[in-house]
Amino acid sequence: VVTGRRHDLHLLTGVYAVDALTDAEVAEFEKHLARCASCAEEARGLRETAARLAMATAIAPPPGMCEQVLAAAARTRQLPPPGRKLLPFGMRQQGRWRLTLPRPVAVATVSLV
């Protein structure tokens, strides 16, 4: 998809860094990055350069934009870190020793009364 000759791949660090490739092209180039440490390092550096350019050319957001976002954030739940799933209700932020009874047990206890 990307382009024929192998040495051309090294020139794609810039277009990769600024997301100017299609998804299929990205997938193919990332295979190359996995094998080519110098391209991976260069792509990372170019992405940082693009980020600094974005900062230097910031545009003042419309008034109220950040306030609206902050209000929305206050009522929006955050995602857990990668690889960690949300714990079931009642298990959050407690050590194992503080766990309440598993639900089926609790139900069984109640039904015995």
Next chain:
Amino acid sequence: MTVEHKRGSRTAGTESPAAASRGDGRPGTVTLDDLLLRVARGDVEAFAGVCDQIGGAVYGVVRRIVADQSRAEQVAGEVLMEVWRSAARFSPSACSGLSWVTTMARRRAMNRAEAAAGDGPAAGPGPSGAAEVVAERGGSRLLAHRGLASLPGPEREAVLLTCCGYSWRQAADLLGVPASTVAERLRDGLLGLGSYTD
């Protein structure tokens, strides 16, 4: 406006987000990375600092890609909410916080621009050159950027067009050169810009 990058630094978060928002580089200024690590722990005040520091960068990136002002505001708001929601996935060892956030902004804006029929970068009668594209999208600060201005014209054009959400192939069509030429110019342009820090 500058943002300090101290990759991996973990200074105690005793300064207020307001101090960070000044971004004046004084000792004690909270870095964006540190703020993001606090946001990952649900710190709303730190998130206010993040919005202060990079709200303008996010809006700028989105505005140049989405073009329409009110939609740009909406999409920039979505980006900041994505920062809030997924802050626990930010890894300072992988990239700077600024790079993490602006990449997120660019990708979301490009998805939105593609999804909106007739609002994509390549739609309409078509501009005649990179400067015209940028001028239509509130890009005056891009056009005034000294580092960009110092680049050779073809490299500058490649950077400007991709800042406006053009794919390498769309840029190649507009410029009438092969896509591989755009890739090479963009790479050279970004490498040249690397020595500029503001």
